[in-house]
Amino acid sequence: FNIPFAGPFSSSRVGNFFQEHPKLHNQYNEDVMLKSFLKRHVPKSVLSDIEPDLVRFGHRVGTDLYDLSLKCEQNQPKVEHYDAWGARVDNITTSQAWKSMHDVAAEEGLIAIGYERKFQEWSRLYQFAKLYLFAPSSGLYSCPLAMTDGAAKTIESLEMNEPWLKREVFPHLLARCGASFWTSGQWMTERRGGSDVAKGTETYAIHQNDGSYGLYGYKWFSSATDADMTLTLARVLDSESGHLHGTAGLSLFYLELRDKEGKLNNIHVQRLKDKLGTRQLPTAELLLDGAVAYKVSEEGRGVSAISDMLKMTRIHNAISAASGMRRMINLSRDYSTRRQAFGNYLKDYPLHIQTLARMEIETRAAALLTFEITRLLGKEEMGQTTEDENNLIRLIVPLAKLYTGKQAVAVASEGLESFGGAGYLEDTGLPMILRDAQVLAIWEGTTNILSLDVLRAIAKSDGRVLVSFNKQVHRCIAETIGQASLGAPAAKVGEAADSILKFVQNNAERLETAARDLSFSLARTYMGALLLEHAASPVATESDRYTAQRWCEKELDLVSSNRASGHYVEEETHQNRTLVFDGYTE
């Protein structure tokens, strides 16, 4: 062919422009909210001990661990059911990168720090600061770590006298070397249901002469099935009286997945789940066919005994949500300094910057709430919390889990769009952030189930958790209430807290339908209070004050305004049902 014009794409050339990719810098040094929160709460002597480690780790999660995490996604787990000779083996094969994450987690002390308590009440804050930095570069190893922390907490606080668990198992969960570090699973979900565990659990436990139990059942979701141990629920089957239905029939069991030779403990790995995200993580269906287990709660107290695990994994969920949002923004803002459109860098367009700023405000609020929970957890474990703080913890753990789970999906989705088409391409590593965020609202209790847990916390305490909440909100805004720039938002937060309290007191019969809006109202109001408190503290910057102001422009108290517009009544439920099933044919 005769080529008349030899431009940049002529002949075999593919053009000479290649977009620079976004870069990750030191993830601790760049995180102004994390650094200022630690500066505000951790004594100088402790901070000078832990900060060098956080700076070092902040560099690591942006470099070698980030690369390793991408390898976890690229080399997903597989299950091999039979060996060459036809024997059933059910081997779950994970990548070398995933195995390396196990060693990293141990060596970095990601569980140990929380239990060694070398830094007293600030140990949890230090541990969770590291987990927060780690999560988006962990290739989802954050998931087994959450359950391991939950198991350690449960074992530490089990009322039943099980000294062997503390002596023989607990040290493995805190080990700082990969070879002796164990991870734990948490098997609660069965085919009939993951929310309604009481009705869903069909696994039976049959007492053996040696004091152990044989478990028979089908666990429908088990994440990180390469774990060493698990905590699970089952019904003790008594040959004379049968078994009890409902929650009262459930007990908590401990079991190890494999024996010393690596043979599965009468467990069949039926298949691995084919998931939207969390694809780095092996999640399996398991048939328990006489798995040897030990009862570690009083009979019938299984749900109550596992609630410590739920508390911990829900805190981890919130930490992962906040850190996933932070990661998305860090990549987005870096990209905005490298990508040009219409002759300017993206960072120079007010509309683009407004979009990123809105994401930043959500992220700061999510981070502040989750850091505050870990601060309180550390105090609680050292016996230093007040009764109000204990009440507050019970309420804000489900709130943080449910609210940040939703924020994480919204921010991840907006973040992808900020990269244009590149945000939709798998090999940029960006879509994974959205796919992995989506699960945060589902596992460990969906948004609705956690909203009902908020009602459970209120009911069980005769409303005391709400009174403590209200006091805490007013305490947070006390400094700001008279200030010129923050006074009006503070007044709005205080009014929202008061009207939410009144709503609950006056609408007992409507609480179930209002539960989700109530939870969102509580979460937004508390985030507002925390942002204001932070903005009024000596470490605050102009950006902190701006964040607090902008956050408080949101509608905080959704329930009172919705109630005033006639929501949460029976007629509405009827209309909703008619609307949803309009045109539906069976």
Ligand code: UCC
């Ligand atoms: O999804 C899972 C693992 C995913 C992988 C790990 C990810 C971790 C994050 C990583 C980030 C990358 S494991 C499956 C999780 N499943 C759930 O979360 C279940 C959702 N369903 C619920 O939460 C339900 O509310 C139930 C099952 C906990 C409770 O249902 P019931 O049967 O209606 O329970 P009751 O009868 O209301 O409560 C039984 C007892 C009560 O105590 P007593 O008997 O003393 O009155 C409750 O007060 O349990 C107590 N209880 C609690 N205590 C129930 N919930 C709580 C709670 N949240 N805190 C304290």
Ligand code: FAD
């Ligand atoms: P359902 O209980 O059927 O709920 C369906 C919908 O109904 C939800 O939107 C829920 O909010 C709503 N709903 C239910 N009841 C009510 C109500 N009373 N009022 C209002 N709305 C209601 N489980 C484990 O035990 N261990 C694991 O390791 C584990 N890993 C998982 C990994 C992944 C990737 C996923 C996706 C799940 C995993 N799960 C695990 C299961 C998970 O915990 C459950 O899927 C979850 O708790 C929801 O249970 P379900 O799927 O049975 O949904």
